[in-house]
Every structure is written in C-alpha cells, then in structure tokens.
Amino acid sequence: MPANRFNGHCDYGIGIGLRVPHYSHILSKKPVVDWFEIISENFMVEGGRPLELLDKILEQYRVVQHGVSMYFGSADKPDRAHLKRLKNLVKRTKTPWLSDHLCWGSVDGTYTHDLLPMPYTFAAARRTAEKIREIRDYLEVPICVENVSSYAEFHASEMTEWEFLTEVVELADCGILLDVNNIYVSSKNHGFNPYDYVDNVPHGRVGQMHIAGHTKFEKYILDTHDHPVLDPVWKLYAHATQLCGVSATLLEWDDKIPSFDEVHNEALKANEFIDGAKKAVV
Amino acid sequence: MKRPPKHAPRRIESTDDLRSFQRMMATAVTRPLTAEDKLQPKWIDGRPMDEVASEFVKPNDRLSSFERLQLYNKMYWFRLFDAIQDDCPGLQAALGDRVFWRLAQAYLAECPSRSFTLRDLCSRLVPFIRRNPRLTAPRTALAVEIARFEWAQTVAFDGESRPVLGTADLAGTPPGRLRLGLQPYLTLLDLRHPIDTYVISVKRRDAMRSEASNTPDATASVGRAARRPSLPRPARTFVAVHRHHNRLFYKRLNPAAYRILDALSHGSTLSRAVAAAGPKVKAAQVRSWFTTWMALGWFCARGNKRRASAS
Numbered sequence: 001m002p003a004n005r006f007n008g009h010c011d012y013g014i015g016i017g018l019r020v021p022h023y024s025h026i027l028s029k030k031p032v033v034d035w036f037e038i039i040s041e042n043f044m045v046e047g048g049r050p051l052e053l054l055d056k057i058l059e060q061y062r063v064v065q066h067g068v069s070m071y072f073g074s075a076d077k078p079d080r081a082h083l084k085r086l087k088n089l090v091k092r093t094k095t096p097w098l099s100d101h102l103c104w105g106s107v108d109g110t111y112t113h114d115l116l117p118m119p120y121t122f123a124a125a126r127r128t129a130e131k132i133r134e135i136r137d138y139l140e141v142p143i144c145v146e147n148v149s150s151y152a153e154f155h156a157s158e159m160t161e162w163e164f165l166t167e168v169v170e171l172a173d174c175g176i177l178l179d180v181n182n183i184y185v186s187s188k189n190h191g192f193n194p195y196d197y198v199d200n201v202p203h204g205r206v207g208q209m210h211i212a213g214h215t216k217f218e219k220y221i222l223d224t225h226d227h228p229v230l231d232p233v234w235k236l237y238a239h240a241t242q243l244c245g246v247s248a249t250l251l252e253w254d255d256k257i258p259s260f261d262e263v264h265n266e267a268l269k270a271n272e273f274i275d276g277a278k279k280a281v282v
Numbered sequence: 283m284k285r286p287p288k289h290a291p292r293r294i295e296s297t298d299d300l301r302s303f304q305r306m307m308a309t310a311v312t313r314p315l316t317a318e319d320k321l322q323p324k325w326i327d328g329r330p331m332d333e334v335a336s337e338f339v340k341p342n343d344r345l346s347s348f349e350r351l352q353l354y355n356k357m358y359w360f361r362l363f364d365a366i367q368d369d370c371p372g373l374q375a376a377l378g379d380r381v382f383w384r385l386a387q388a389y390l391a392e393c394p395s396r397s398f399t400l401r402d403l404c405s406r407l408v409p410f411i412r413r414n415p416r417l418t419a420p421r422t423a424l425a426v427e428i429a430r431f432e433w434a435q436t437v438a439f440d441g442e443s444r445p446v447l448g449t450a451d452l453a454g455t456p457p458g459r460l461r462l463g464l465q466p467y468l469t470l471l472d473l474r475h476p477i478d479t480y481v482i483s484v485k486r487r488d489a490m491r492s493e494a495s496n497t498p499d500a501t502a503s504v505g506r507a508a509r510r511p512s513l514p515r516p517a518r519t520f521v522a523v524h525r526h527h528n529r530l531f532y533k534r535l536n537p538a539a540y541r542i543l544d545a546l547s548h549g550s551t552l553s554r555a556v557a558a559a560g561p562k563v564k565a566a567q568v569r570s571w572f573t574t575w576m577a578l579g580w581f582c583a584r585g586n587k588r589r590a591s592a593s
Contacts, residue, residue, distance in 0.1 A: 041399050046442035047467060049528040069398040075301035082398050107304040110283040111395040112311055112358055113365075119303055121294040152350040153340040156294045156303065191342060219344040220353070 002246050006142050006175025007207035008096030012248035014274075015064070016267045018057060019253070022260040027056060033264065035062040037250045038093070040100075041069055044085040054092070063093045064208075064248070066177075067100035069111070070135065072145060072168075073118045073128045074104040083138050090141050097142040097207055099177040102128070102165060117150035120157040120164035129171030136174065144175035144207040149185040149214075149223035161186065162197045175207035178244065180236045181223065181252075185214050188221045194232075198240045206244040211237055211270065212252040226255035228266050238273040246274045283308060283394070288327065290338035306338060311354045314391050319359075321352035362390055365400040369436060370407075371488055372428045372481040375510055377418060385417045385425075401440070404433055424475060424513065431477040434469035434523035438530050441467035444582035451583075457553040463584035464547050468524040470540060475514040478521050478532040483511040526578055533578075538563045539571045549584070 003011040013034035018026075025031070036057060043054050057063060067086070070078075090098065103115040118124055136143045147165055159167070169176055178201065180194075187194035211234075213227025229237075229251070241247070251267035286305040294300050310331075313322055325334040335347040342350075366386045367374060374382040393406045407429045411418055418425040443465055452460060464470075471477075487509070520540035522533045535543070538559040545555035556568055575581065 044399065045401070045440035048438075048440035048443070048525060050440050052528045075297050075304055079398070104304055106398075107301065107308045108283045109396055110308065110312070111398060112308055113361055113395060113400055114311070114354065114358055116304075116307065116311070116354065119294050119300070121300075123295045123297070124300050127297045127300055151353045153342075154303075154338055155340055156290075156292065156338065189342070219349075 004175070004204070004207060006097065006144055006205055007248060008142055010096040010248065012062065012064070012096075014267050014270050015062075015248065015250045016263055017066075017250065017252055017254065018063070019257055021257050022263070023053060025260040027053075029260075030060060031260065031264065033061060035064060035248070035250075037064050037066045040065045040067040040086060040089055040098070043092075044082075044089055051092075058093060063095060064250075065089065065093055065095040065098045066146075066250075067098065068115070069105065069113075070100040071105045072100060072102060072131050072135070073124065074106050074131075075127065076106060076109065078131060078135055078138075079109075083135065087139050090139055095141060097144055097175065098139065099144040099146055099208060101148050102145045102168060103148045115148045117148060117152060117154075118164065119154040120159045120161060122158060122167065125164055125167040125171060128168050132168070132172035132174050136172075142175060142207070143172075144177040145169060145172075146177035146179050146210065147182050147186075149179075149182040149189075151189055151220060151222075153190055160192070160197075161190075162200045166200070166202055169202065169205050174205070176201060176205045177208045177210060178206045178240060178247070179210035179212070180240050181210065181212040181214055181229070181233045184230075184233050184236055185221045185223045194236050195239060198236060198243060203244040206240075206247050208248045208250065209237065209240060209244075210250055210252055211267075224255060225252045229269070234269070234273060237270065238276055241273055241277040246277055249274075283312075285309075286326075290334075303338065307351075307354075310335070310351055311358045312391075312394055313355065314387050315355065315359050319356060321348060321355045359387075359390075362386075362395070362400075362403065365403050366390070369404050370429065370432050372432055372477070372484045373425060375484045375487075376421060376424055376428055376480075376513060378510075381418065385411070388414065388417055401436065404429070404436065408433065421513075427471075427473050427475055427477050428481070430469075430471060431473070431481060431521075431523065434471060435481075435530060437469055438467050438523050438525045441465075443467055443579075444585065446579040447576075447581045447583065449576070457556070458551055460552040461549060461584050462546050462552065462555075463582045464543065465524070465580055465582055468522060468580055470535075470543055470547060471519075471521050471523065472540060472544075473519040473521065474516055476517050476519045477514065478519065478534070480511065480514040482532075487511055522580075524578065524580065536571075538567075542568070542571070543575075543580075 003009045015035035015037055018036040018038045043050050101115050105112045105114050105116050132143055183194045183197045211229050212225045213229055215222045215224040249270050253263045286309045287302045290306040291299045291302050294303055316322055321331060323331050325331050332348040335351045339347040339351050341347045363386055389407055389410050393410055395403055408426055411426050411429055415422040520535040520537055522535055524531055541558045542555045545558040
C-alpha cells in the first residue's frame with residue numbers, strides 16, 4: 001500500500017535513520033534522500049543542539065518519527081507528561097505518521113529501556129489496542145506499530161506473534177510498521193516460518209517497512225543493526241512488498257555506522273525489489 | 283517497581299495479570315548480574331532461578347528458559363552500563379574501571395531508570411554517591427564533584443532555555459527590587475578541585491585513544507594516549523557549565539562573580555547580589571561581568587520551575 005490512511009496517505013520512498021555520525025555530512029553536502037526517520041526520544045528535549053539540528057533537517061527533508069519508549073504493551077497507563085512532549089515534537093516535525101513498537105518495557109514507572117516481547121494473549125491485545133487508541137487520539141496522528149525481534153516466548157501465550165499483531169491492529173484500527181528483519185530474527189530464534197508471518201498479517205494495514213542487518217550467534221540471532229541487510233531478509237522484503245505493495249521503507253543502521261553514502265546505498269538496494277514488485281503488479 | 287508475585291500468572295486474562303507478569307519479568311531482567319555476567323542462580327525468594335524462569339519462559343531446542351531470560355538480563359545491564367559510561371567518562375577515569383562498575387551497578391540497582399530517556403539516567407547519581415561513600419572511598423569527595431560536573435554537562439547540552447533578558451527588560455526596575463533568573467541550562471559549581479580541566483584532559487585522552495585505534499602501526503601512541511590523566515590536586519574552583527550558540531562551555535568564575543550569580547540564582551535582588559560580592563570588588567569589575575553574562579544570554583525572567591540542582 002504505497003499511501004494509505006495509516007501513513008497519512010504519503011507515498012514516501014526509501015529513507016534512512018538520522019544518526020549523529022552523519023549530521024555534518026547531511027548538513028554540508030545536502031544529499032538527496034527521500035526521507036529521514038528520527039528517534040523521537042532523541043529530540044524530546046527542552047532545548048540545545050538537538051532541536052537546532054532537527055530544525056535544520058526539517059528545512060530540507062521529510063522526517064518521520066519513530067519511538068522506542070511508548071511501550072504500547074505495558075500495563076501502565078500512558079504517561080501524560082511523556083505524551084505532551086511527544087505531541088510538541090509531532091507539531092514541530094509535522095510527521096505524517098508515527099511509529100513505535102508492539103512491546104512493553106516499563107512497569108510501575110520503572111524503565112528497562114528495552115523492547116520486551118509480549119505474552120500473546122487476547123487480554124494483552126485488548127489492553128494494548130486500548131492504549132494505542134488513547135495515544136493516537138491524543139497525538140492526532142496516524143500510528144503504525146512495529147513488530148519487535150525477540151529472544152523469548154512465554155507459556156501464557158494463546159496465539160502466534162502474527163495473530164497477536166493482527167488482533168492488536170484490528171482492535172486499535174491502526175497501521176503496521178512491518179520490520180522484515182525482526183520477523184526473520186524471531187523466526188530463527190523461535191523456529192517458525194517467516195513467510196507464514198508475512199502471509200498472514202493484514203497487508204492493507206502496512207504503512208511502512210523496516211530493513212536492517214543482524215548478527216548470528218551459535219544458538220540465536222541478535223538484532224544488532226550493525227551490518228548490511230542479509231540476503232534472506234532481502235528475499236523476505238521482496239515477498240512482503242509483493243503482498244503489501246510498495247511501502248515507505250527504511251534501513252536501520254545503529255551501530256558500527258559506516259559513511260553516509262554506504263548506509264544510503266545499502267538502503268537504495270531496496271529499489272531492486274520494489275521494481276520487481278511493481279512489475280508483478282503490472 | 284512493586285514486588286513481583288510469588289509465581290508468574292499461568293494465564294493472562296486481565297490487565298492485572300499482565301501487570302503481574304511484567305513485574306515478574308522486569309524484576310528478573312533488572313536484577314544485578316553475577317560476577318561472571320550471568321543471571322543470578324537464585325530468585326528473590328531463594329528458589330532456583332531456572333525453576334522460576336521455566337514457570338513463564340518457554341525453552342527451545344537450543345536455549346533453556348534460564349538462558350533466554352539471561353539474554354535480556356545481560357542486554358539490560360550492558361545497555362545501561364554503556365549509557366552511564368558515555369555520560370561519566372571523568373568519573374570512570376578517576377575511580378578506575380573496577381570501582382566505577384561496582385558504583386554503577388549499585389546505583390542502578392537502587393535507582394533504576396524512572397524516565398523514558400537514558401539522558402536522565404545519572405540524574406540521581408550525586409546524592410547516591412553521598413549516601414554510599416564506601417563505594418567510592420577514598421575518593422568520595424572527588425567523585426561527588428566529578429558527578430556534579432558531568433551531570434551539569436548533560437543539563438547544559440539540552441536543558442531548557444528561556445527568553446533572554448536584555449537591557450531594555452531591566453531598565454524599568456530599580457536594583458533593590460530587580461530579581462533575575464538564570465537560564466535553566468546553566469549550572470554554577472563551587473568545587474574543591476579543578477574538575478573542568480580534569481574532564482577536558484580525560485576527553486582529550488579518549489579522543490586520542492580513538493584516533494590512535496584507527497592508525498596502523500601506532501602501538502606506542504596507543505600506550506601514551508591510554509594513560510590515565512593525573513587526578514586533580516585540590517584547588518578551589520568556581521565554574522559555570524553552560525552553552526553558547528548550542529555548544530557546551532565551561533567558564534571559570536572569579537569567586538566574587540560566583541557569589542553574585544549564586545545569590546541571584548537563590549532569588550536575591552540585584553543590589554543584594556552585588557553586595558554579596560564583597561566590599562573589595564570594584565563597580566567597574568561588576569559592570570564588566572554583567573556585560574559578559576548578558577552577552578552570553580545567561581539572564582532570564584525568574585520562573586517557578588526549580589533550577590537544575592548543582593548540589
């Protein structure tokens with residue numbers, strides 16, 4: 001779905017994450033980039049250099065906000081002070097949609113700063129959807145929820161992860177940020193077929209996709225975002241694109257970050273698969 | 283965080299069940315690692331941890347429930363250690379790695395993050411060090427000063443700024459009634475050691491080390507660059523940690539100048555603050571200081587919001 005109500009009807013192309021090592025290159029060379037994804041929390045500050053830099057980027061680029069601490073799946077109520085800060089940033093960036101993760105990471109006001117996996121139960125889905133609706137109504141911007149990579153599953157779960165994702169987004173009537181690398185990582189850690197996952201999510205709700213690199217260890221895979229995208233992830237991305245249409249796509253590269261051009265060129269490889277999907281549609 | 287239930291809920295059928303489950307998992311994830319960087323072998327009630335983990339975490343064909351939970355436990359601590367290390371390079375250099383990690387673990391265990399952002403992680407470090415002097419002995423006084431200084435840097439980097447007062451804003455109010463606010467991003471420090479030069483030398487060392495690591499055949503440089511900077515010798519130092527044009531600066535202050543700013547920050551009128559400088563300070567000197575401070579944009583209207591504490 002190139003443009004739909006879950007991404008503010010925006011037909012964005014291929015973007016990359018805005019990261020500190022690239023700031024001076026971006027500001028001095030002004031490279032052509034479809035859009036940047038920012039980590040909302042890095043700019044939910046009261047002043048100083050981060051906001052000055054953001055304003056310079058906003059003068060020249062399209063920016064979409066991606067969060068890491070909303071914790072839609074936490075049992076706690078949304079923190080109003082947090083939401084107020086986030087809304088101020090939404091007004092500043094005019095992000096057409098906003099994404100965060102289908103996970104939890106805080107309880108009783110204590111934060112783990114991690115994206116912890118949910119128990120996939122109907123009660124958890126109802127609570128999560130309720131929070132997403134409340135947050136969206138407050139922020140007045142479409143929300144896409146992102147599937148996380150995970151390293152543990154729980155006895156309490158009543159369904160698969162993709163069934164849980166579907167349950168949440170249908171109840172919340174929100175979009176999906178489909179992270180195909182996360183699907184691949186979790187599929188290896190939990191022993192499911194990643195194509196089953198992609199085949200069974202509501203494709204019409206996909207408003208954005210993420211691609212990234214990961215690291216293989218002897219007994220598990222970690223979602224490290226410190227490598228180029230691996231072939232199985234590209235193949236899964238191609239498959240997802242054929243099913244969902246060409247969505248705004250973003251490459252995440254967060255550690256051992258190479259030059260701007262290297263990151264951007266890696267992201268632009270997505271064009272090969274997008275072209276394939278377009279031909280398939282024709 | 284409230285105490286977790288004795289057992290993780292078998293079924294999650296309500297928000298209360300979900301909360302109980304999350305307390306259980308969060309308690310496990312945030313428990314201090316063992317000396318070997320592993321999940322602790324016993325749960326908080328003394329039961330074997332593998333038994334507790336297997337109650338709610340599924341094993342797979344490669345990892346036990348314990349091992350899967352341990353992945354999250356390790357990631358939690360490594361992430362927070364990275365964050366505290368990034369924010370406190372001076373403290374780490376002064377204490378040495380072993381003492382620093384012991385301090386960091388004890389701090390995070392007693393003061394886990396209560397903020398959505400890791401930026402605030404060290405906001406309670408200074409009072410923690412004061413409450414637990416054994417962790418940093420015999421360098422507790424120095425550790426407190428460095429932690430104050432490094433937190434002041436965080437505040438100066440992205441703290442709130444308020445509209446700057448100009449001379450026109452001040453003209454209508456007599457000095458006996460005029461009260462000036464200081465920018466929230468500005469921290470005044472009265473130190474027993476020259477922490478500013480010490481932190482600069484640590485940063486230079488780290489920058490050198492970083493540069494050296496990219497240089498082939500630079501073993502000797504690496505050795506020199508990695509040398510720990512000498513600890514600062516006692517010397518009363520007054521410094522303002524602030525930003526100008528969104529760049530971080532440390533500005534040394536004359537003791538009398540510090541007294542004026544400190545008095546203003548505590549709500550004194552302008553005339554009382556100037557009097558705090560002492561009788562020996564000449565009017566021309568005070569005017570010069572104020573000219574500089576105005577140019578730096580340090581003054582704003584006094585607000586209700588409490589200034590970032592430097593103590």
